[in-house]
Amino acid sequence: MMQTRRQFIKKTLTIGGAFWASSWLVVKPLWAQTETLWPTGLFAHSKYQAALKDITGGQALIASKDITLTIPRIAENGALIPFSLSSTLEKAERVFVLVKKNPVPLVARFTLSPQVNTQLSARLKMAKTSQVVSIVLANGQYYYTDKTVKVTLGGCGG
Amino acid sequence: MSSIKIRTKRQQGTTQIRTLIAHPMETGLNTDNQNQKTIAAHFIQTLTVRHNDKIILTTDMGSGISRNPYFSFEMKGGEPGDKVTIQWSDNQGNRDSQDALIS
Numbered sequence: 265m266m267q268t269r270r271q272f273i274k275k276t277l278t279i280g281g282a283f284w285a286s287s288w289l290v291v292k293p294l295w296a297q298t299e300t301l302w303p304t305g306l307f308a309h310s311k312y313q314a315a316l317k318d319i320t321g322g323q324a325l326i327a328s329k330d331i332t333l334t335i336p337r338i339a340e341n342g343a344l345i346p347f348s349l350s351s352t353l354e355k356a357e358r359v360f361v362l363v364k365k366n367p368v369p370l371v372a373r374f375t376l377s378p379q380v381n382t383q384l385s386a387r388l389k390m391a392k393t394s395q396v397v398s399i400v401l402a403n404g405q406y407y408y409t410d411k412t413v414k415v416t417l418g419g420c421g422g
Numbered sequence: 423m424s425s426i427k428i429r430t431k432r433q434q435g436t437t438q439i440r441t442l443i444a445h446p447m448e449t450g451l452n453t454d455n456q457n458q459k460t461i462a463a464h465f466i467q468t469l470t471v472r473h474n475d476k477i478i479l480t481t482d483m484g485s486g487i488s489r490n491p492y493f494s495f496e497m498k499g500g501e502p503g504d505k506v507t508i509q510w511s512d513n514q515g516n517r518d519s520q521d522a523l524i525s
Binding site for chain 2: 302303306307343344345346348363366367368370371372373374375376377379380381383384385386387388389
């Protein structure tokens with residue numbers, strides 16, 4: 265079959281266009297998966313109570329013994345405080361870590377899939393002696409446990 | 423060189439994933455001693471952990487995480503040769519990603 269030049273160009277354009285369109289359809293969901301929006305509001309400079317309300321939406325916190333927060337009682341350097349958190353609560357979806365007297369109280373928000381155990385550790389900063397609160401969202405309820413960490417800057421005793 | 427180091431360790435039925443990222447994590451509240459100017463905020467906002475290209479954990483963080491962040495997570499299962507990917511993006515639009523195989 266003979267093709268004119270005009271027909272050939274027309275064909276390549278249609279096939280090429282279809283290819284582009286389909287590749288976009290494939291690429292887009294992948295992109296959407298990688299782009300999770302960072303919650304600006306939650307990480308605003310605010311007081312602890314306001315930050316807490318933004319997280320829970322006013323829902324009451326339940327004190328829980330099923331969350332273990334391991335953090336030093338006295339920290340010499342407020343810039344680097346290791347903590348680890350574990351919980352035996354079923355169906356934990358989210359874990360929040362807050363420092364009450366930090367300029368930005370919320371330190372981190374972990375979103376867990378069922379494949380991950382509630383067993384996390386990281387390092388956080390503290391401006392001064394304060395309570396560290398860890399909140400676990402499980403089954404639509406917010407459970408918490410807290411510990412006070414004394415920050416001694418320059419070893420002069422807070 | 424990548425800014426991310428990943429170590430994985432298989433335990434009984436679980437895999438521990440540890441990561442260390444080189445990042446300044448500036449709060450935007452500190453002043454530079456040299457010229458008394460405020461150092462611009464520069465911190466990681468989102469960290470994503472994938473297991474065989476499936477997201478298993480995301481962490482949103484503020485500047486309250488220490489400089490050169492360290493994290494450790496525990497995953498159910500995990501076979502030798504499985505791929506673990508860690509990706510971060512910060513408030514200045516930088517991003518990095520690193521793969522590691524479970525040994």
